[in-house]
Amino acid sequence: MHELAIVESMVDAAEEHSGGRHVKRMVLQIGALSAVLPDAIRFAWDVATEGTLVEGAALDIVEVPGADVKIVRMEVA
Amino acid sequence: MCTTCGCEEATHDHRHEHVLDLEIDVLAKSKRYAADNRKWLAERGIRMINVMSSPGAGKTTLLERTIREAKKEFFVIEGDQATALDAERVKAAGARSIQINTGAGCHLDPHMVRHALEDLDPPRGSVVFVENVGNLVCPALFDLGEAERVVLLSTPEGDDKPLKYPHMFQTASLVLLNKIDLLEHVPFSLENFTLAVAKQSPRATVMHVSAWKGQGMGDFYGWLS
Numbered sequence: 001m002h003e004l005a006i007v008e009s010m011v012d013a014a015e016e017h018s019g020g021r022h023v024k025r026m027v028l029q030i031g032a033l034s035a036v037l038p039d040a041i042r043f044a045w046d047v048a049t050e051g052t053l054v055e056g057a058a059l060d061i062v063e064v065p066g067a068d069v070k071i072v073r074m075e076v077a
Numbered sequence: 078m079c080t081t082c083g084c085e086e087a088t089h090d091h092r093h094e095h096v097l098d099l100e101i102d103v104l105a106k107s108k109r110y111a112a113d114n115r116k117w118l119a120e121r122g123i124r125m126i127n128v129m130s131s132p133g134a135g136k137t138t139l140l141e142r143t144i145r146e147a148k149k150e151f152f153v154i155e156g157d158q159a160t161a162l163d164a165e166r167v168k169a170a171g172a173r174s175i176q177i178n179t180g181a182g183c184h185l186d187p188h189m190v191r192h193a194l195e196d197l198d199p200p201r202g203s204v205v206f207v208e209n210v211g212n213l214v215c216p217a218l219f220d221l222g223e224a225e226r227v228v229l230l231s232t233p234e235g236d237d238k239p240l241k242y243p244h245m246f247q248t249a250s251l252v253l254l255n256k257i258d259l260l261e262h263v264p265f266s267l268e269n270f271t272l273a274v275a276k277q278s279p280r281a282t283v284m285h286v287s288a289w290k291g292q293g294m295g296d297f298y299g300w301l302s
Contacts, residue, residue: 002184002215006103013101021095028103035218035244071101 003040007048010071015053018076025058027073031066038063107219110187114194114222118205125194125205127221129245130229131238132211135255137163139229139288139297140206144170146291147298152199154207156185163208172206173197184215187222204301217244225250228278232256233263236270239277246277251284251300258287 014023030036038061049055062072102108118125128136137155144151144167153174155163164176175193177185190207199205207223209216228249230238233256239246246252252274260267274283282300286293 002218009103009106013103017099069103071099071103074097074099076095
């Protein structure tokens with residue numbers, strides 16, 4: 001369940017870039033070689049975002065080649 | 078629904094300033110900590126070795142024997158979900174050690190390791206072992222700033238593990254097949270294992286050892302020195 005740590009890093013990054021605004025939607029790119037499982041990210045999402053600026057945000061996951069895990073888009077309030 | 082941003086508004090009159098196109102590496106912070114650890118270690122000429130395996134493969138036994146026999150001062154950072162049992166074991170063997178308990182966590186991260194390094198404060202030129210949380214999956218993903226990765230597999234676990242846990246084996250500098258003394262008692266094919274490791278870890282050095290009985294350990298000490 002290292003995905004919980006991944007979601008926590010996503011929340012940190014989102015809060016840093018959202019300018020204090022609530023995040024409505026996030027698009028995450030997951031590389032096929034990253035050892036990060038989309039289903040496990042979705043599973044950890046609600047718990048790890050609770051009480052943060054990302055709470056309640058929709059999460060779109062796009063699976064791509066490569067090893068990186070990147071936030072490529074956020075919609076903020 | 079607006080097809081540009083997916084919001085609920087039917088028309089496209091609204092502005093899209095609230096859509097942020099980004100390129101944020103989610104692991105960037107972790108990678109920065111790892112790079113910073115690597116710099117900190119390099120400045121002090123300290124070699125840090127990340128030791129990984131499933132639980133029970135023999136990491137602690139390997140370190141205990143190495144500390145007793147390799148005639149060198151070692152420092153150990155122990156990672157487990159709970160207890161300080163392993164830190165006590167390597168301390169009894171003669172190394173200065175520090176225990177990290179990860180609680181629910183399945184791996185060590187470079188930030189935890191940095192604090193442990195600063196607390197241990199190993200002298201210039203020393204060797205620090207990091208015994209990661211027993212797990213063949215998650216620790217592979219997190220660079221701690223180590224110089225090398227040692228991956229242990231023990232014969233009772235089966236010869237197919239390098240194929241089943243590719244991430245772990247792909248990043249290994251050294252693969253140690255441990256509990257080689259049990260080879261005749263368990264269904265383990267050295268030939269299959271050798272093929273699997275050649276496929277997953279083509280650059281890794283491979284050694285056969287028994288950390289408990291001592292077989293092959295001289296090769297490991299040679300690799301260390």
